[in-house]
Amino acid sequence: xxxxxxxxxxxxxxxxxxxxxxxxxxxxxxxxxxxxxxxxxxxxxxxxxxxxxxxxxxxxxxxxxxxxxxxxxxxxxxxxxxxxxxxxxxxxxxxxxxxxxxxxxxxxxxxxxxxxxxxxxxxxxxxxxxxxxxxxxxxxxxxxxxxxxxxxxxxxxxxxxxxxxxxxxxxxxxxxxxxxxxxxxxxxxxxxxxxxxxxxxxxxxxxxxxxxxxxxxxxxxxxxxxxxxxxxxxxxxxxxxxxxxxxxxxxxxxxxxxxxxxxxxxxxxxxxxxxxxxxxxxxxxxxxxxxxxxxxxxxxxxxxxxxxxxxxxxxx
Amino acid sequence: xxxxxxxxxxxxxxxxxxxxxxxxxxxxxxxxxxxxxxxxxxxxxxxxxxxxxxxxxxxxxxxxxxxxxxxxxxxxxxxxxxxxxxxxxxxxxxxxxxxxxxxxxxxxxxxxxxxxxxxxxxxxxxxxxxxxxxxxxxxxxxxxxxxxxxxxxxxxxxxxxxxxxxxxxxxxxxxxxxxxxxxxxxxxxxxxxxxxxxxxxxxxxxxxxxxxxxxxxxxxxxxxxxxxxxxxxxxxxxxxxxxxxxxxxxxxxxxxxxxxxxxxxxxxxxxxxxxxxxxxxxxxxxxxxxxxxxxxxxxxxxxxxxxxxxxxxxxx
Amino acid sequence: xxxxxxxxxxxxxxxxxxxxxxxxxxxxxxxxxxxxxxxxxxxxxxxxxxxxxxxxxxxxxxxxxxxxxxxxxxxxxxxxxxxxxxxxxxxxxxxxxxxxxxxxxxxxxxxxxxxxxxxxxxxxxxxxxxxxxxxxxxxxxxxxxxxxxxxxxxxxxxxxxxxxxxxxxxxxxxxxxxxxxxxxxxxxxxxxxxxxxxxxxxxxxxxxxxxxxxxxxxxxxxxxxxxxxxxxxxxxxxxxxxxxxxxxxxxxxxxxxxxxxxxxxxxxxxxxxxxxxxxxxxxxxxxxxxxxxxxxxxxxxxxxxxxxxxxxxxxx
Numbered sequence: 001x002x003x004x005x006x007x008x009x010x011x012x013x014x015x016x017x018x019x020x021x022x023x024x025x026x027x028x029x030x031x032x033x034x035x036x037x038x039x040x041x042x043x044x045x046x047x048x049x050x051x052x053x054x055x056x057x058x059x060x061x062x063x064x065x066x067x068x069x070x071x072x073x074x075x076x077x078x079x080x081x082x083x084x085x086x087x088x089x090x091x092x093x094x095x096x097x098x099x100x101x102x103x104x105x106x107x108x109x110x111x112x113x114x115x116x117x118x119x120x121x122x123x124x125x126x127x128x129x130x131x132x133x134x135x136x137x138x139x140x141x142x143x144x145x146x147x148x149x150x151x152x153x154x155x156x157x158x159x160x161x162x163x164x165x166x167x168x169x170x171x172x173x174x175x176x177x178x179x180x181x182x183x184x185x186x187x188x189x190x191x192x193x194x195x196x197x198x199x200x201x202x203x204x205x206x207x208x209x210x211x212x213x214x215x216x217x218x219x220x221x222x223x224x225x226x227x228x229x230x231x232x233x234x235x236x237x238x239x240x241x242x243x244x245x246x247x248x249x250x251x252x253x254x255x256x257x258x259x260x261x262x263x264x265x266x267x268x269x270x271x272x273x274x275x276x277x278x279x280x281x282x283x284x285x286x287x288x289x290x291x292x293x294x295x296x297x298x299x300x301x302x303x304x305x306x307x308x309x310x311x312x313x314x315x316x
Numbered sequence: 317x318x319x320x321x322x323x324x325x326x327x328x329x330x331x332x333x334x335x336x337x338x339x340x341x342x343x344x345x346x347x348x349x350x351x352x353x354x355x356x357x358x359x360x361x362x363x364x365x366x367x368x369x370x371x372x373x374x375x376x377x378x379x380x381x382x383x384x385x386x387x388x389x390x391x392x393x394x395x396x397x398x399x400x401x402x403x404x405x406x407x408x409x410x411x412x413x414x415x416x417x418x419x420x421x422x423x424x425x426x427x428x429x430x431x432x433x434x435x436x437x438x439x440x441x442x443x444x445x446x447x448x449x450x451x452x453x454x455x456x457x458x459x460x461x462x463x464x465x466x467x468x469x470x471x472x473x474x475x476x477x478x479x480x481x482x483x484x485x486x487x488x489x490x491x492x493x494x495x496x497x498x499x500x501x502x503x504x505x506x507x508x509x510x511x512x513x514x515x516x517x518x519x520x521x522x523x524x525x526x527x528x529x530x531x532x533x534x535x536x537x538x539x540x541x542x543x544x545x546x547x548x549x550x551x552x553x554x555x556x557x558x559x560x561x562x563x564x565x566x567x568x569x570x571x572x573x574x575x576x577x578x579x580x581x582x583x584x585x586x587x588x589x590x591x592x593x594x595x596x597x598x599x600x601x602x603x604x605x606x607x608x609x610x611x612x613x614x615x616x617x618x619x620x621x622x623x624x625x626x627x628x629x630x631x632x
Numbered sequence: 633x634x635x636x637x638x639x640x641x642x643x644x645x646x647x648x649x650x651x652x653x654x655x656x657x658x659x660x661x662x663x664x665x666x667x668x669x670x671x672x673x674x675x676x677x678x679x680x681x682x683x684x685x686x687x688x689x690x691x692x693x694x695x696x697x698x699x700x701x702x703x704x705x706x707x708x709x710x711x712x713x714x715x716x717x718x719x720x721x722x723x724x725x726x727x728x729x730x731x732x733x734x735x736x737x738x739x740x741x742x743x744x745x746x747x748x749x750x751x752x753x754x755x756x757x758x759x760x761x762x763x764x765x766x767x768x769x770x771x772x773x774x775x776x777x778x779x780x781x782x783x784x785x786x787x788x789x790x791x792x793x794x795x796x797x798x799x800x801x802x803x804x805x806x807x808x809x810x811x812x813x814x815x816x817x818x819x820x821x822x823x824x825x826x827x828x829x830x831x832x833x834x835x836x837x838x839x840x841x842x843x844x845x846x847x848x849x850x851x852x853x854x855x856x857x858x859x860x861x862x863x864x865x866x867x868x869x870x871x872x873x874x875x876x877x878x879x880x881x882x883x884x885x886x887x888x889x890x891x892x893x894x895x896x897x898x899x900x901x902x903x904x905x906x907x908x909x910x911x912x913x914x915x916x917x918x919x920x921x922x923x924x925x926x927x928x929x930x931x932x933x934x935x936x937x938x939x940x941x942x943x944x945x946x947x948x
Contacts, residue, residue, distance in 0.1 A: 028352060036660060038688060048390040048412065052382055052419040056354060059380050064691050066684055069389060073701060074680040075906050084910040086809050091906035096680065099905065099929040103684040177402050273415065274391050274407035278400040297415040344668060364706040364728065368698055368735040372670060375696050385705060493718050589731065590707050590723030594716040613731040 001316050003131055003138040004307045006146040007187065011316040013155070013194035016306065020156050023309070024302040027060045030309055034063030037312060040104035041067045041141070044111040044126060049273060049297050050141045050149070054108055057304035061312070066104065079129050093126075097133035106137050106311050113144035113181035115245030121145065121181075137311040139304075142183050150272050151187035152303035155195060157296045158232060161268050166198050167231035168265070172223060173203035174280040175254050176237035179245050184272050185236050186213050202226035206248050209241050223254055230264040235271045235281055257282040261290070268292050317632050319447055319454040320623045322462040323503065327632040329471070329510035332622065336472050339625070340618040343376045349628055350379030356420035357383045357457070360427040360442060365589060365613050366457045366465070370424055373620035377628070382420065395445050409442075413449035422453050422627050429460035429497035431561030437461065437497075453627040455620075458499050466588050467503035468619035471511060473612045474548060477584050482514050483547035484581070488539060489519035490596040491570050492553035495561050500588050501552050502529050518542035522564050525557050539570055546580040551587045551597055573598040577606070584608050633948050635763055635770040636939045638778040639819065643948040645787070645826035648938065652788050655941070656934040659692045662941055666695030669944060672736035673699045673773070676743040676758060681905060681929050682773045682781070686740060689936035693944070698736065711761050725758075729765035738769045738943050745776035745813035747877030753777065753813075769943040771936075774815055782904050783819035784935035787827060789928045790864060793900050798830050799863035800897070804855060805835035806912040807886050808869035811877050816904050817868050818845050834858035838880050841873050855886055862896040867903045867913055889914040893922070900924050 001009050010016050023029065039058040043051065055065045068074055077096055078089040085092065100107055111126035127143035140148055158167070171188055190213065192199040201209070202220045220226040227233065235256050240246045255278070261267060269281070269291045277283055286293060310316070317325050326332050339345065355374040359367065371381045384390055393412055394405040401408065416423055427442035443459040456464055474483070487504055506529065508515040517525070518536045536542040543549065551572050556562045571594075577583060585597070585607045593599055602609060626632070633641050642648050655661065671690040675683065687697045700706055709728055710721040717724065732739055743758035759775035772780055790799070803820055822845065824831040833841070834852045852858040859865065867888050872878045887910075893899060901913070901923045909915055918925060942948070 036692075038691065040684065043389075046388075046390055048384070048407070049415055051384065051389065052356065052416065055382055056419045059354065060352075066687055068680070068683065072388070072678075072704070073675070073683065074678055078909070082910070082915060085908035086911050090908065091680070092909050094909075095905050095907065095925065095929075098926050099681055100684065102926065102930040103688045103933060273411050275411065276401035276406065277394070277408050278398070279402050283398060293411065294414050294418065297411075298418040301419060359705070362704075362706055364700070364723070365731055367700065367705065368672065368732065371698055372735045375670065376668075388704070589727050591727065592717035592722065593710070593724050593726075594714070595718050599714060609727065610730050610734065613727075614734040617735060 001310050001314070004148060004311060005127065005131060005138065005140045006148050007151055007190045007194055016152065017155050017159055020152065020302050020306040021159070023305050024299070027302070027305065031060060031062040033309055033312055034058060034061035037063045037105040038103065039063050039065045039308065040100050040107045041065060042100070042107060042109050043069050044071060047110055047141070049300055050110060053297070053300035054141060054304045056301045057308055060305055061308055063308065079125050093129040094133045097130050098135060101135040104136060106139055106308060107134055108139040108141045109143070110141040111143055113183065115179050115181060115239055118244040139307060139311060144181065145183055145186055147183040147187045149300060149303050149307065150184055151191035152307070153296055153299035154188055154234070154270065154272070155191050156299040156303060157270065157292050158197070160295070161292060162231065164231065166196070168198045168200065168229055169232040169234060170226050170230040171199060171201045171234045171236065172226065172256065173207050173254060174235045174237050174256055175249060175252055176276060176280060177247070179239035179247050180237050182209060182238045182241060185209055185238050188234055188236070189213050189217065200226050204249055204254065206240055206242060207238070209238065224260060224263055227260055227263040230267045233261065233264060233267045233269050235269065237280060252279070255282065256280065256285055258284050261285055266290065270296060273297055317626050317630070320464060320627060321443065321447060321454065321456050323464050323467055323506045323510055332468065333471050333475055336468065336618050336622040337475070339621050340615070343618070343621065346625055347376060347378040349625055350374060350377035353379045353421040353628060354419065355379050355381045355624065356416050356423045357381060358416070358423060358425050359383070359385050360387060363426055363457070365616055366426060369613070369616035370457060370620045372617045373624055376621055377624055379624065395441050409445040410449045413446050414451060417451040420452060422455055422624060423450055424455040424457045425459070426457040427459055429499065431495050431497060431555055434560040455623060455627060460497065461499055461502055463499040463503045465616060465619050465623065466500055467507035468623070469612055469615035470504055470550070470586065470588070471507050472615040472619060473586065473608050474513070476611070477608060478547065480547065482512070484514045484516065484545055485548040485550060486542050486546040487515060487517045487550045487552065488542065488572065489523050489570060490551045490553050490572055491565060491568055492592060492596060493563070495555035495563050496553050498525060498554045498557060501525055501554050504550055504552070505529050505533065516542050520565055520570060522556055522558060523554070525554065540576060540579055543576055543579040546583045549577065549580060549583045549585050551585065553596060568595070571598065572596065572601055574600050577601055582606065586612060589613055633942050633946070636780060636943060637759065637763060637770065637772050638780050639783055639822045639826055648784065649787050649791055652784065652934050652938040653791070655937050656931070659934070659937065663692060663694040665941055665944055666690060666693035669695045669737040670735065671695050671697045671940065672732055672739045673697060674732070674739060674741050675701050676703060679742055679773070681932055682742060685929070685932035686773060686936045688933045689940055692937055693940055695940065711757050725761040726765045729762050730767060733767040736768060738771055738940060739766055740771040740773045741775070742773040743775055745815065747811050747813060747871055750876040771939060771943060776813065777815055777818055779815040779819045781932060781935050781939065782816055783823035784939070785928055785931035786820055786866070786902065786904070787823050788931040788935060789902065789924050790829070792927070793924060794863065796863065798828070800830045800832065800861055801864040801866060802858050802862040803831060803833045803866045803868065804858065804888065805839050805886060806867045806869050806888055807881060807884055808908060808912060809879070811871035811879050812869050814841060814870045814873060817841055817870050820866055820868070821845050821849065832858050836881055836886060838872055838874060839870070841870065856892060856895055859892055859895040862899045865893065865896060865899045865901050867901065869912060884911070887914065888912065888917055890916050893917055898922065902928060905929055
């Protein structure tokens, strides 16, 4: 694989999951692969799980890591071509990507959606600019529109916990005081498609996700109806896609609580974290035995490790 | 030892010091212990000595380190239970501590006292929340009320420099323009108790430390009287404990200078650093041959290294 | 070599370049030299190339690295002697340098000119204070007045690309909206002198560099005249030295474009990066086959690696 930008970069997703399980069972099996190899981690946004799990993954492959919080440690970057750089941006992405490529073997990028302009966010400017100008593989650590490492960790978690061949998975919107991006939801949906899971999406009216991603999938605006017989409840807030980046609902009617979980088939609760307790999900649900949130976070390490391994060895 | 939160976590302090000296004499003796082990260093405050010496200690054990300045690299944390997280805190300590535990083998925390509420600081909320929710050993890199790695480095330094079995040690308050926490003084006192040193505390009226820590110890409000026959002068500012977090004195009458050092038994001068020259201590004293401040700082590495070794191997 | 502060610290510059080429051809040849050695990288300013290339160089020598962005991770430093530290500076450089020296084997410092006081900047206060008080070798990662690692990378690049024994090299000023330091230009000039290159400097009136550095060199105020027959065009903005730190020109008359490059002997284009496109240099020139900017950046790794090797082994 040349880059890992979204799930489509993977040839055979089922094999990917099986290989990731294999790495989880033996995390130091490939610890020679990264010898004298350097992973550069470039952050344009805060990060806890991604920061630590991706570094841990690299260490387990024997790689070295170089971290940069680009905003305050480097120079402000210009992403547009052919501009006269007389403002506050000191360096062009073209130079930044090319020089980082000379010091590293893989470059990992985190760059969230700004949520103020749909068209710009859809272009995934920062990530795609690195892909365009870097001369080494690029790893997506959450971009404007995709978070495929989270998707892979979620797939692994579902495979480890499913009780039937084709479980019913519900992706449910939940409330949040701030406008959040669509990347996690997008990648979760794409991952479910790759795995041929039975996926139902439930969200309030006005909160439908990008139709290019959801097309062919069932979207139900009645959350309780959607929860019936669910085996997995995957919870995530996102801001409105139609009224782009807007927060339209300020009540807790979509909070995930025990009453709603009781409607399911004893479903497992999933969330990518960080999560606002008692806004997105009640303490009772996230602290229950059915909660998989820590397992999801743990699986981030092995997801990253398998992808790094594939990028290093140019496997598909 | 399960965690290293304060000096009470150590079973036999004299053995601890001897083992630390042994490590100092042969710092790479245990460099196989940390193979494939990860130390996560989480900073909520600035750090120079602690940041570098703790990482150096880990490297000498063969450990990997992952650093996070939590304030600007991660998410704002909620520490209270059962709250509705609708404010500016994006993640609960419960999740943060548990997920970091999955990526690391030991988690080291620096979280200073805020000095605006005694009761809250005494609870040592951040550190104890990590202890409560982490599933791996927790190492205190200075909390609201204790700095036991500094205490151990100080003990090592005293042992290396004492000329009698039971030296007279004076812990003296000194002036400072800003309100500082009590953690270093608390841990120094507790360490002296463990070692059965003859400890005298001298501070202005209104600056007595927590009576639970000082009880049974001599507190003298006449600094010059206290200095007589001292073998070690351990200098540290702290804000008022009774008038919690207040700075009550703005003059230099308690500054440590040569005239005062002349009252001692040719005492060694100690301070944990950073120190404000000519406010806390005169240039002459800190630059004299009797100053042990650099040796104290150097001993931080070996103190951390022994504690990390014990945490990794679950020794007491 | 005890420290690497400027080019004068090198005994034989031609040998230095040849050794650096040797390292570039075999970057892991000396990967045993850094075993159990620690490089401390201390940044007072932003850094991309220097941050990553210097760490990469250390890794290729088998060294460990410890990073600090001193401004927000450590304490504000006092650099003046004998002051009463009652302001906002919590630690004296004397302590900081000495304690870092105990945790590291080499200390690398980046501290730009402030450009508000020529006399202060010329003293190179931060770097020289570390040199004065550190007890380990100090490596200059760009100071107020010198950037010798850049100079060495530039020398390497010229040697790799020159078509004649004594190429004509033009150091040309270029426009920039912000006031920039003189360090890169100073070190480039000193490097050219060491290598006995034919160097011509061209800059607008009012922009002559420090006469102590340029004396004996040709300075031409007609950029086009200077470009004639040039083999290398080394481009760099600097603020006025006479009207210290001032930006005197706000037009693009000194921009490097194809028309000007056409006046040369098919010259190579060089710049240390970061560069403002279409302010300093046109897209066409920097993107042309004659542009060496990425090669210069790549050579930073090997320049740093050779210097680190010399500092570790105390070679000259």
